[in-house]
Amino acid sequence: MSADSPKPHAPVTAPARWYSDPERWPLEKQAIFAANWQFLGHESDLPVPGAWRADVLAGFPVIVVRDMAGEIRAFHNVCRHRAGPLNVEETGVCDGYLTCRYHGWKYALDGRLRLARDFGPAADFDPREFGLFPVRVATWRGLIFACVGEGAPDLEVLLKPLDTRLRDADWSGLKVGLRRAHTLNCNWKTYVENYLEGYHVPDVHPGLNAEIRAEEYRVTVDGHVVLHDAPPRSPDAVYDGLWAWLWPNIGVNVYNEGLMIERMTPLGHAQTRLDYIYLTPGGVPVPNATLTMSDQVTAEDIWIAERVQQNLDAGVYQTGRLSPKHEIAVAAFQGWVASCTSPCPEA
């Protein structure tokens, strides 16, 4: 920018009450999380027909299963009898039926109710009307996504900017090498916004800052994908210099050996769960250097996000301003949240 070119505006942040008000959560759950693709796992989680994985996607219990023909299907993990769970463990392999844990109703892997165990004669009960509620499912480069609502654009279209950026990167041999989870005492948006800018890196992450060329850190918003490019200083660096993020809550961190998917799931308005899924060649253990660096950066981000949340809750700060140089993705994110949740009296 030359000295006399007009300066860009510094957008006003979203109001602090967005992050503290418990009444926003049910609204965001429906308008944002039910309406968009959520990361559910990797194809290697379902290696054989009958393999299933249960998860809770921002308050929606879901089960994904590989049917006997090899197709991946997803359903609400909610029995049509009296809302029992089909499975409560995280993962397993079934014999061709999903069985409710409450009274034992059995469903075929296409969702049809096959057996209402010992229900007894009933004139007005037709089992054909009591199949599992289906959930949209799609895969991209081996990653499985589900959408509990209608109307989300095709996953492929959404991920096009990232797909283009990755070009011919081969992820075909990757398998889940490690899963980790962390629970944070902050609103999900507090954590997401921290993820969406590299402005804090020199102050919060000295170790990471030493690995990347911070002066070349660049954030691009393309559709609903955010790309962070931060070239590594050395070819031996743990990071490959690309962090991608998909609206509303999925990070894709590219490492030299494989990648790590980071899902940022709200547990209500005041807590957030981070699920880390490391994908490595053939599912080999994650290299120690990668884990050490990742743990360090995570601990630093949790530390700052929880302190920011405490300050947002204190009620002294209402709004601030965003740097047009560093925080364009935060501004975009806040715009998307506003457009999904308005008209909202609190927006």
Ligand code: FES
């Ligand atoms: S709730 Fe599932 S069998 Fe009763």
Ligand SMILES: [Fe+2]
């Ligand atoms: Fe960070």
